[in-house]
Amino acid sequence: MTTALQALPASDRRIIEPPEKGQRMSNALETTKLGKSYGRTWALQDCTLALPAGRVAALVGPNGAGKTTFLHLATGLLQPTAGSVQVFGMTPHERPKEVLPRLGFVAQDHPLYRGLSVADLLTLGRKMNPRWDDALARARMQKLGIPLGRRAGQLSGGQQAQVALVLALAKRPDLLLLDEPLASLDPLARREFLRTLMDAAVETGMTVLLSSHNIGDLERVCDYLIILSAAHVQLAGDITEIVRAHKRLVGPRQDVSGVASVHTIVESSQTARQTTLLVRTNGPLFDPSWAVEEVSLEDIVLAYLGQQTDARRPVSSPAEREHDVEEMEGVQ
Amino acid sequence: MTWVAWRLHRAEGAVVLAVLAVLGAFLLLSGLPMAHSYQQSGLAACLAHATDSTVRGTCGQVGGAFQNQFGYLLPYAAFALLALPVLLGALVGAPLVARELEQRTHLLVWMQSVTRVRWLSVTVGLVLGGGLLAGGVALALMRWWYSPFAQLLGTFRPPAYDFSGPVLPASAVLALALGIAAGALTRRTVLAIFLTLLLVLAIRMPVELFLRPNFAPPVAVTWPIARGDNPPVTVSTHVWEVDSGWIDGQGHQTHGFRCSSPSQTSLQCMQADGYRSYYFTYQPADRFWTFQWTESGIYLGLSALAVGLAFWLVRRRVT
Amino acid sequence: MMIEFHLDTHSGVAPYLQIVQQVKQALRLGVLEVGDQLPTVREAVAQLAVNPNTVLKAYRELEHEGLVASRPGQGTFVQRTLAGSGLASHAALRRGLVRWLHSARAAGLEEESILALFLATFQDTRDEKEDTA
Numbered sequence: 031m032t033t034a035l036q037a038l039p040a041s042d043r044r045i046i047e048p049p050e051k052g053q054r055m056s057n058a059l060e061t062t063k064l065g066k067s068y069g070r071t072w073a074l075q076d077c078t079l080a081l082p083a084g085r086v087a088a089l090v091g092p093n094g095a096g097k098t099t100f101l102h103l104a105t106g107l108l109q110p111t112a113g114s115v116q117v118f119g120m121t122p123h124e125r126p127k128e129v130l131p132r133l134g135f136v137a138q139d140h141p142l143y144r145g146l147s148v149a150d151l152l153t154l155g156r157k158m159n160p161r162w163d164d165a166l167a168r169a170r171m172q173k174l175g176i177p178l179g180r181r182a183g184q185l186s187g188g189q190q191a192q193v194a195l196v197l198a199l200a201k202r203p204d205l206l207l208l209d210e211p212l213a214s215l216d217p218l219a220r221r222e223f224l225r226t227l228m229d230a231a232v233e234t235g236m237t238v239l240l241s242s243h244n245i246g247d248l249e250r251v252c253d254y255l256i257i258l259s260a261a262h263v264q265l266a267g268d269i270t271e272i273v274r275a276h277k278r279l280v281g282p283r284q285d286v287s288g289v290a291s292v293h294t295i296v297e298s299s300q301t302a303r304q305t306t307l308l309v310r311t312n313g314p315l316f317d318p319s320w321a322v323e324e325v326s327l328e329d330i331v332l333a334y335l336g337q338q339t340d341a342r343r344p345v346s347s348p349a350e351r352e353h354d355v356e357e358m359e360g361v362q
Numbered sequence: 363m364t365w366v367a368w369r370l371h372r373a374e375g376a377v378v379l380a381v382l383a384v385l386g387a388f389l390l391l392s393g394l395p396m397a398h399s400y401q402q403s404g405l406a407a408c409l410a411h412a413t414d415s416t417v418r419g420t421c422g423q424v425g426g427a428f429q430n431q432f433g434y435l436l437p438y439a440a441f442a443l444l445a446l447p448v449l450l451g452a453l454v455g456a457p458l459v460a461r462e463l464e465q466r467t468h469l470l471v472w473m474q475s476v477t478r479v480r481w482l483s484v485t486v487g488l489v490l491g492g493g494l495l496a497g498g499v500a501l502a503l504m505r506w507w508y509s510p511f512a513q514l515l516g517t518f519r520p521p522a523y524d525f526s527g528p529v530l531p532a533s534a535v536l537a538l539a540l541g542i543a544a545g546a547l548t549r550r551t552v553l554a555i556f557l558t559l560l561l562v563l564a565i566r567m568p569v570e571l572f573l574r575p576n577f578a579p580p581v582a583v584t585w586p587i588a589r590g591d592n593p594p595v596t597v598s599t600h601v602w603e604v605d606s607g608w609i610d611g612q613g614h615q616t617h618g619f620r621c622s623s624p625s626q627t628s629l630q631c632m633q634a635d636g637y638r639s640y641y642f643t644y645q646p647a648d649r650f651w652t653f654q655w656t657e658s659g660i661y662l663g664l665s666a667l668a669v670g671l672a673f674w675l676v677r678r679r680v681t
Numbered sequence: 682m683m684i685e686f687h688l689d690t691h692s693g694v695a696p697y698l699q700i701v702q703q704v705k706q707a708l709r710l711g712v713l714e715v716g717d718q719l720p721t722v723r724e725a726v727a728q729l730a731v732n733p734n735t736v737l738k739a740y741r742e743l744e745h746e747g748l749v750a751s752r753p754g755q756g757t758f759v760q761r762t763l764a765g766s767g768l769a770s771h772a773a774l775r776r777g778l779v780r781w782l783h784s785a786r787a788a789g790l791e792e793e794s795i796l797a798l799f800l801a802t803f804q805d806t807r808d809e810k811e812d813t814a
Contacts, residue, residue: 137469
């Protein structure tokens with residue numbers, strides 16, 4: 031049987047801070063027990079995290095996990111039902127005049143006014159933003175080869191995504207939020223989009239938060255990870271620390287309480303002869319009965335989301351696995 | 363922000379301008395011959411010198427001829443001038459917020475550095491201002507076009523009432539405001555358009571049919587049957603007739619009578635059945651402007667409520 | 682730019698290590714010589730569409746090994762080549778390693794256990810190094 035960790039108790043859902051960061055960095059985004067409900071359904075519940083400034087963070091979770099709701103709460107488009115969200119110490123819905131100029135947002139499917147030309151969109155940005163950098167916007171459009179006279183509706187999907195991104199970047203935001211920016215793009219367009227994004231991140235040192243249902247897309251650009259699943263934050267922390275702290279333990283079938291008493295078991299599975307655990311280590315591993323392996327970031331994310339990509343394990347239901355175990359024991 | 367509001371809605375502005383141009387062309391093409399005939403036939407001179415008592419007398423025939431010649435235009439004008447504000451509201455007002463939400467461009471425009479309230483204020487201000495202006499232009503055109511009839515029949519009676527005073531631009535503003543609120547409420551353009559049509563009808567019809575006749579208590583006159591069915595000459599032709607009919611033997615007002623014996627004349631019938639007099643209730647001509655401003659006030663007040671609702675919805679609710 | 686970087690996301694090797702390896706490879710092949718400037722962080726990021734910290738970490742590692750030096754405001758420059766650091770110059774290390782291997786075999790460890798122990802310790806000490814850096 032596989033026991034995946036659907037919801038860690040709050041005390042275990044610690045934010046993994048890199049140990050060398052002694053000094054307090056200001057947080058670009060902070061949520062405290064943030065929740066949003068629509069009638070009786072909670073899209074988000076009890077979300078607490080702090081995203082330090084200057085990070086490029088990935089917000090990962092399955093469709094319907096609450097990623098868009100989270101981002102809309104952070105931008106002030108939605109009001110929380112419970113808890114609070116703060117951007118640079120301010121509540122976005124209550125103080126839009128102060129927060130909006132520092133915030134950039136690229137919504138899902140990068141909506142644009144299709145009837146407006148690219149030049150018109152730039153003028154729109156210029157008229158509506160005090161911190162607008164028109165020269166930067168034009169330079170980027172030129173570098174990307176996007177004609178200013180063309181209507182937005184006539185551009186390709188990749189170009190539209192780039193236009194939406196440049197519009198957000200030209201605001202010179204301190205925090206840039208992107209809702210599934212790569213979802214509708216082909217691989218080349220994805221690479222180009224990330225190229226533009228990272229170039230801007232180097233240049234300005236801004237904080238970036240991108241959401242996706244696939245961590246593979248974001249691994250190369252992100253250094254911070256937030257896992258959202260079933261309306262809750264399952265994990266949040268620095269990626270290097272997360273990868274370092276998670277290990278796969280493989281050993282003969284045995285009682286796992288010894289391991290569980292020291293470390294946090296994220297996922298465990300058993301066959302007749304073997305136990306496999308994915309743990310978050312809270313100290314050194316001394317037990318020689320376990321072979322210790324590194325775990326890829328993708329596998330870590332999937333473990334928290336309740337699945338496993340390990341090819342050794344055929345995907346089967348708990349009932350099937352029980353049957354397998356019985357069969358093997360019978361053969362013995 | 364003003365540039366943005368204009369740029370995003372300049373297509374609608376162009377259409378409204380085109381519609382006004384077409385209307386203007388129609389009015390010019392039909393109005394010039396009308397004005398010409400009005401002068402040439404001597405009707406103008408006659409009415410200029412006439413007191414009310416002579417209107418039906420000496421000018422009556424020329425006036426009748428004029429009405430016969432040009433009266434057919436009135437239903438078209440009436441229809442156009444009633445339909446235009448409604449269409450304005452439905453096709454310009456309803457998509458204002460609804461299309462923004464439906465196409466998700468609100469996620470772009472509300473995430474610039476301008477607050478939602480300011481965005482809506484500027485947009486609504488531009489659109490309502492434009493509607494007021496368009497209504498004003500239409501009003502001026504109609505008053506010029508209708509002036510021969512205005513001399514003859516006054517502007518109080520329908521359909522002239524609806525296009526001879528501030529009620530016209532006010533109804534345009536009302537339709538727009540209701541459209542904007544409907545769009546903010548339904549968040550779907552097509553639904554908003556239908557809702558706007560419904561709301562405009564639901565407000566204008568009761569006002570026109572039930573409130574308007576009673577803004578001030580109507581004046582009533584009665585006169586004996588023998589004097590014929592025309593109201594006494596003290597009642598000007600420019601009044602607005604609210605109700606008329608017979609007073610039967612029991613003193614009740616009725617709108618019709620049946621002649622029991624076909625061989626008698628109508629007068630003999632009426633007398634035989636006990637009908638004693640005609641009655642006529644009306645609003646005097648000098649109350650025209652009071653009525654116009656009262657009705658406009660109602661429309662503008664409702665517009666303010668609708669716009670307020672739109673603001674509340676936009677501030678609080680988002681997809 | 683003297684060299685171009687590339688990233689293989691499926692290789693299992695951490696991105697920053699790939700950059701380190703590519704610089705070292707360039708040094709071994711003579712593509713990079715002493716005094717050459719490495720791509721700026723911005724250039725590398727634009728090339729790879731990768732997190733800037735990845736490049737910074739790689740350059741820090743190379744600097745730690747003494748191969749490059751960063752001059753504030755100017756860039757990162759090659760200080761030392763890899764050619765000529767033959768295994769002979771590490772004879773003492775080699776001898777210590779041979780002694781350890783003998784001890785490990787004497788303790789009854791099999792080859793794969795020895796390798797596992799070495800890799801685990803290597804990993805742990807590297808992490809320690811990072812903590813104290």
